[in-house]
Amino acid sequence: MSDMNTAMVERYRNNFLKEVESHVEEGEWVKMCMQCGVCSGSCPLGNAWAHPPQELFMMIRAGKREEVLTSDSMWMCTSCYNCIVRCPRELPITHIMHGLAHYAKRLGLVPKKQPTNEFAEIFWNNMMKKGRVNELKLGLSMYFKDGFSQGIKNALANQKLGQSMMKAKRMNPMEIIGGHGIKNPSELQKIIQKAQEIEDKKLQGAN
Amino acid sequence: MSDEKKFAGYICTGCGIGDRLDAGQLETTATRDGKMQSCKQHEMLCSAEGVKMIRDDIDNDGVTHIMLGACSRRAKVEAFNFTEVAMTRANLREGVIWARPDEDELTETTQEMADDYIRMACAELKSMNIPKPSGEQGLNRNILVVGGGVSGMTAAIEAAAAGYSIHLVEKTGSLGGHAAGLYKRVPFRAAAPGVGNDPHAQLPDAEEPGVDELIARVEADQRITVHLNSTVTKTSGAPGRFSADISTESGGTTTENFGAIVQASGFKPYDAAQLPEFAYGKTPDVLTNFELEKLAKEANGGPLKRPSDGKEVKSVAFVQCAGQRSQKEGHLAYCSGFCCTESIKQAIYFKDQNPDCDTTIIYSDLRTPGAAGEDFYRAGQEKMVIFTKGQVAEVSSSGDALSVKFKDLILDEDTEMTADLVVLATGMVPNSGPDPYASSESQEEMSDEEKEEANAAAEVAVSVESILNLDYRQGTDLPQLKYGFVDSHFICFPYETRRTGIYAAGPVRRPMDMKQAMDDAAGAAMKAIKECELAAHGAAAHPRVGDLSYPSFRKEGCTQCKRCTVECPFGAINEDEERYPLFNESRCRRCGTCMGACPVRVISFDNYSVETVGQQIKNVEIPDEFDEKPRILVLACENDAYPALDQAAMSGEKISQWARIIPVRCLGSVSMSWITDSLNSGYDGIVLMGCRRDEDYQCHFVRGSKMAAERMSKVGDTLESLNLEPERVAVHEVAITDIQRAPQLIQDMADVVEKVGMSPFKF
């Protein structure tokens, strides 16, 4: 991963904007931002962003590669799409934020213990295993992501929640063994693996 | 037309007037008190039938003066269009029934109001004459255009296309002005409809400047006579009969007559030598936008090279607002409006030549006017011009490169970048002559500090060389609105300067780009054409368009005090050989400020005079002091205050039953005698309503409202001599939108009268 990072630094030198254009989902829109700030003002978690979208766009143009990619700002995106529908220049901001987060992950630059990154990874692995999400395992993995004892603490804190969900038949302890899934998960895995390969190849060739 | 006057009154009973008022009594008032020779009622006077009744009386019975007791003089003007007679209107609808509540106990005061308005209209009519042409008029379809740049050429082409003959005077040896130096111009048209916001959208490109074509069209036009290396050395006369001396450098002079004039004298580039902080003059690699254009033109699509060492430019920074939008000494306080799109255009020069050239525009507020503006901004973004919101503090030379220190306003940090070349987006300085009022009126109310600042700004802005050399008593050139730009009101009446028949176009009027200058020139040309035609009929220009009255004075009464010549906002009045005022009818806008200024009351219009208003004031019935029915005289400007009161009545606002409202052309026309006479004859309060008069004035005659306020500041002496309370006279600024406030101001005066008591002068 960090090899790729080094390669990218080498390839783009100080032109981070170009790197973003070629490697980040919807990245070629970044140059079209007119710095009005409507996105930042529309974000429900705006206060939690060290650098709201408007600023990230400016930082990309200013070549602040390290600061942008190691930031946990874009991980604050709740995918509410408010910025997208309000942007006067129609930038797909939500997607660009997702794209930046993914690119940072690809390069291994995500801050350690970034909870949304961890959750995203757990989610993806959980889903890929059987083709459908196993909610119980997803929840438990999330509780236990920081080790066993923290996991017990988390589980206890959410014990009441779990009990009432079970009572409402909206949580099933039996999911821990087996659970829902598609008929032939390996087939799906093959498809996705292929998609991954195509994408990796494309990104490596990009400049 | 015989000199015999025949007066007829008409009372409309429509719109509820007949239900609310005793029309029979109004008729009696008109004939008995108002001395109308006849008075007729009609249930809908503005109907075809009603209009025909009046028309027949004029045509068959020789009626010359008509009084209409109906709606406001601002309503139904198309129906009541009797140009050959003198006409007054008693405002019974908006002025009385709509302004008063329909309640039984108020019937009496409402009827009194209506009777008074009938008396006033009749009295006004009695002192009115039908305006007659002065004989000064003549049709002249020649137009003088001063300035051979894009604005001047466009004005000439537009006016010529309409069939007018043009003399185009250009100071230099060639046409084209600054635009002749352009490599490309900012696009004129927006992206095609339906073009999206995506980063690959088809957006407008910079265009060929088109100046050569413009020059070719001017040269080919039979109606346009071009005078190169020439200036206007003398301009005299008035619209319809201007005379101008056009002199060449070598000394030859021709004299031509013109109906109207367009001044398109353009701008000068701001002197960047005043920007040492940006290293201008210290290194040749810091250029102004004007100089960069020259460089681009020379490169002609090839690589742009650094002036210092001929190295190909690999990085360039544009500094927006250089020496502009700044209060610093020597800087321009305003935004020149063209420089953002100009920098985008120039940044694209670099990108088109070499996409890897680092091209940064540092701006604090990007403003891209014009149809293509926003699309062109996007075009720059598509080509990866970097737009950085920041404030540049310093440019310095550091070894091989330039260093630009700036504050990034988005990231809120002080930072620095290097560049091979720095372009300063400097502004426009109007190329106007000396302001006739530079040292007097504009600084009257300034503090010393402000004056100093203004003088410093004036030094930057104003060229001392006259452009028009007007042979006017009030200065050689067009009065300036702000920062040296010649105009009289940017928003409400563009192109109209304070010299009637002389229109400003292009960057001498306000800073603008080429496309705007061309649109501006077309607008000014239209105005000039219109003025040629109006002057031919002796009719007024804006805002009393078509008014045939004009001021005249009784020579035997005149004391040659010169006040009228000084106070005329439009420089319409010269002096004759005997030092009497010389009115130039077609320079006059008919505001009556001269009439209000005259201490001996010798200036009048046929249909508006000290007498027409004075008689209205006299003919209001003043009830006995013990009737407890005060009378409040309201003199309301016909442009804003009077319509605001009409609108108030239409919207259901109520106006005090004690008020008697008289529209005046401008508060500037108010004669002090009206004030003293009304105080002497028992009015309890006086309210004057004019337009806003400060720097951001709304006065349609520019200075009238301010003049009035100055004169009224001395009314205290009169009040004192009569032993009356000073609060009985109030002067207010009223906007056309003040529909709640205007009636309230009258009510406030009613409350004052209630407090201080009735006037003791009721006889």
Added chain:
Amino acid sequence: MANREYSFYPGCSSQKGATSSNYLTSVQSMCEELDITLNEIPDWNCCAASIGYGSGGVLPRLTLSARNIALSEEHNPGQDIVATCAACWLSTREASERFDQDKQLFAETNEALAEAGLTLKNDAPIKHMAEVLIQDVGYDEIQSKVKKPLEGVKIAGYVGCQTNRPFGIAGESYENPKYLDKLVETLGADAIPEYEKKVQCCGGALAFSEPEKSQEMIKGIIEAAYDNGADMIVTPCPLCQANTEIYQDQINERYGTKFNMPIVYYSTLMSVAFGRSAKDAALDGQVIPAKKLEDIAAK
């Protein structure tokens, strides 16, 4: 009235024993009453929801949806795809639109699908159940099925984010969509058109990873419903429903509030109004019971 048939994408959370299994139950009851047949896409997979971006790149993520569309086109040909979950709908429709706009991406996803012998034609329209109700069925037909009007129940319509943005329901505004209020009125209940949090974000997936930040937003959503005198909140989104319902206890603990606001699906309301039992309406799936609906269902 004609039977309507759709290719149905239920989504992970609607499965038995999952967080919105009650949603599926009530949707099924609702559809029975409206004579709508839902043909489940055989062997559908997860859409990666709004959190898949972290690990999955663009193509892998969109290809998940491509497989579902391809399966639908193969097994339920000619049928519009309908999803009940906001994220399922959004991901699928977004994928479909991206493939439409980007031919290269379209070719690439087909290349990947070929690994399992699948082909994407990408011509099936992708709808949210709310679109089916409003555009295909219509308020009038819905009203005609109401047997027990929800009289005297005051309901705050919480539309949330992803049903509303970036696609939304045609003709509705992003800032103030009104269809949920209209639906509430159609069922005989009282809508609260001035409910100011109707499009406020609940935190979405970040309710797991950033619970404090999300619960602060959820608190606002519940509080505004109380301020407007709501008896309950209705929503079209499973994650909105879960987030606003199940964290009320934790919010009460954190902020000292006493929230006990029932959060129901539009399909719950409709099932009750259409005269179905409490069980068919999945009222037993409420963590916070909707007492007023239980009373009406029991009548």
